[in-house]
Amino acid sequence: MNYEEALNWIHGLYRFGSNLGLERITKLMEMLGNPQHKFRSIHVAGTNGKGSTSAFLAKILEAEGYRVGLYTSPYIEAFTNRMAINGKDISKDHLVKLVSEVKGAVEELAASPIGQPTEFEVVTALAFTYFAQSAPDWVVVEVGLGGRLDATNVVSPEATIITNIALDHTDRLGNSIAAIAAEKAGIIKPGIPVVTGAQKEEALKVIRQVAEGKQAPMYTLDVDFTQQVTALTLDGLRFDYSGLQHQLRDLQVKLLGRHQARNASLAIAARELLPMPFNEQAVREGLAQTQWPGRLEVFSREPLVLVDGAHNPDGVLALRAALEELLQGRKLRLVLGILGDKAVDEIIGVIVPLATAEVIVTTPNNPRAADPHLLAEMVKRYSRNVPVRVIEIIPDAVAEAVAATKAGEALCVSGSLYTISEAREILKKLYPQQA
Numbered sequence: 001m002n003y004e005e006a007l008n009w010i011h012g013l014y015r016f017g018s019n020l021g022l023e024r025i026t027k028l029m030e031m032l033g034n035p036q037h038k039f040r041s042i043h044v045a046g047t048n049g050k051g052s053t054s055a056f057l058a059k060i061l062e063a064e065g066y067r068v069g070l071y072t073s074p075y076i077e078a079f080t081n082r083m084a085i086n087g088k089d090i091s092k093d094h095l096v097k098l099v100s101e102v103k104g105a106v107e108e109l110a111a112s113p114i115g116q117p118t119e120f121e122v123v124t125a126l127a128f129t130y131f132a133q134s135a136p137d138w139v140v141v142e143v144g145l146g147g148r149l150d151a152t153n154v155v156s157p158e159a160t161i162i163t164n165i166a167l168d169h170t171d172r173l174g175n176s177i178a179a180i181a182a183e184k185a186g187i188i189k190p191g192i193p194v195v196t197g198a199q200k201e202e203a204l205k206v207i208r209q210v211a212e213g214k215q216a217p218m219y220t221l222d223v224d225f226t227q228q229v230t231a232l233t234l235d236g237l238r239f240d241y242s243g244l245q246h247q248l249r250d251l252q253v254k255l256l257g258r259h260q261a262r263n264a265s266l267a268i269a270a271r272e273l274l275p276m277p278f279n280e281q282a283v284r285e286g287l288a289q290t291q292w293p294g295r296l297e298v299f300s301r302e303p304l305v306l307v308d309g310a311h312n313p314d315g316v317l318a319l320r321a322a323l324e325e326l327l328q329g330r331k332l333r334l335v336l337g338i339l340g341d342k343a344v345d346e347i348i349g350v351i352v353p354l355a356t357a358e359v360i361v362t363t364p365n366n367p368r369a370a371d372p373h374l375l376a377e378m379v380k381r382y383s384r385n386v387p388v389r390v391i392e393i394i395p396d397a398v399a400e401a402v403a404a405t406k407a408g409e410a411l412c413v414s415g416s417l418y419t420i421s422e423a424r425e426i427l428k429k430l431y432p433q434q435a
Contacts, residue, residue: 003092006099007079010126013119020149024109024117028125029154031105035125035132039069041139041155042270045147045184046163048315049197049263052255052292053163056267058140060286062086064279069131069139071152073120076293076309076421083127085136098126120144124151148186159270160187160216162196163263165203166314181206193217195225195269197262219244219269227265229258232325234301241265244272248280253287256296256306257322264290294420296322299431304330304410305402307424309417311339313346319414320350330410333357335401336379337394337419340370345378347415352382357409359388362397364418394422402430 001009029036044054051072058070067086075081080089090098102125110116117125124144131139141157143150165181181203188194188210196218198204204220211218219225224244231238236254239261241247253264264287272278294309296319304326310319323332334355338344352359361376363369372390379388391397398413405411413423 001096001100003096006096009099009103010079010119010122013117013122019118020146022149022151022153024114025121025124025151025154027112027114028105028109028117028121029128031109032102032125032129033132035128036155038132039136039139041141041157042159042161042274043141043143043152043155043157043187044161044163045143045150045187046161046197047166047180047184047312048318049163049259049266050142050161052260052290052295053161053263053266054140054142055292056253056264056287056290057161057270059087059290060267060271060283061138061140063282063286063289064276066137067135069134069136071124071127071131071139072142073123073144074417076417076424082123083130085131085134090130094130095126098129102126102129118151121151128155143184143187146180146183146186148183150187153187157187157189157192158275159273160189160192160194161266161270162187162194162198162207163266164314165198165200166312177202178206182210185210188214188216190214191216193219193273195219195221195266195273197221197266219273221262221265221269225265225269227261229261232256232258234298234304234326237261239264241268244269246272246278246280248283251284251287253290255290255292256298256326257318258325259318259322260295294417294424297424299427303405303407305405305427305431306411307413307420307427309420310351310414311342311347311416313343313350316347316350316414319412320354323354323410323412327410330408331357333360333401333405333409333411335360335362335397335411335413335419335423336375336415337362337364337372337397338370338375338415339364339366339368339418341368342370342416344370344375348375348379349382351414352379353384355383355386358386358401358404359383360397360401361388361390362394362419363392364416365394365422366416366418369418394419395426398423398426399430402427
């Protein structure tokens with residue numbers, strides 16, 4: 001088996017769909033020797049910000065000298081991005097080896113009464129087997145979808161993080177903030193501390209009830225620890241952190257947007273709760289070194305060209321707030337490609353009015369992509385007479401948008417992680433200094 005064959009086998013499992021539940025993954029873990037119990041972990045859930053928060057925490061621990069695994073989804077550039085140690089993705093050869101080791105157990109389980117594991121369950125099994133074999137000191141594990149019934153919820157973490165909670169995946173997680181919060185809070189374990197950045201009281205109430213029921217100490221951003229942004233530029237942001245036990249002034253991060261100070265603060269608070277002496281210098285170094293592709297990622301400063309994977313209303317609100325601070329009078333051109341099962345009308349209602357040059361509608365390479373022509377008609381309702389075009393092929397849409405964006409203007413590509421994944425490939429060629 002080579003790398004392409006291994007990937008084809010993994011992605012071939014997509015046809016079995018997404019089927020939340022822990023029975024299959026629990027049995028699969030048992031068949032593989034319970035690798036999830038062979039490393040120390042921190043578990044991270046939430047609607048928005050969980051990837052950035054996970055990256056911040058992993059870098060902090062790495063700056064302290066630990067070997068740190070990071071499991072995230074989806075990937076932006078290559079499948080191997082999903083599992084890494086100290087910032088280095090799993091090798092293609094190692095992934096092939098893992099698939100060969102795990103494939104038999106997957107097929108045996110599929111033939112049993114328990115049934116076929118999903119693609120995400122198998123990828124999670126591969127990742128946890130990888131970490132068990134590689135013996136990192138810590139693994140930061142990002143939830144895939146929800147939390148309570150997510151395949152990652154077989155870990156036994158030493159701390160849990162729940163980032164902000166908003167409406168997303170309502171067909172799977174419930175159509176209210178309280179219902180979604182209950183799913184996210186499902187990662188809370190008895191006696192294990194949880195830090196949260198949830199802001200809506202209906203979410204906090206649910207998380208608090210779950211934490212109290214499991215006697216898990218709970219620490220809330222804006223209540224038990226706080227942050228204050230002191231500067232925000234295209235170089236990143238600076239902020240002060242007043243924590244559970246420590247006060248840190250003038251912290252720096254490269255990631256753009258005020259929301260990243262909140263994500264970084266969740267990572268710091270979780271680090272304060274881990275059973276090792278706190279290392280302020282490592283926190284500073286880890287935050288300053290953190291990179292997270294596709295989140296307000298700048299490819300050019302003149303004209304300003306950036307991409308952001310915001311794909312739900314709260315994520316797009318954060319994007320809009322950041323753009324309003326960063327644009328500084330520049331005319332804005334948008335390239336949007338959105339999945340049809342998202343809150344499309346809300347998303348475009350937030351971001352499209354910010355466009356003052358043009359909106360180009362394109363199509364993510366995903367069967368769930370919104371029809372671009374229908375999307376364009378929706379965009380016109382919010383575009384304030386700004387021109388709206390459909391260019392279905394993402395590389396063509398990005399290339400034309402770049403060509404049309406003059407010095408002193410700005411271009412933002414957004415709407416879906418699938419959109420920006422393709423967009424980044426052409427932008428790296430157009431702006432190789434960023435690659």
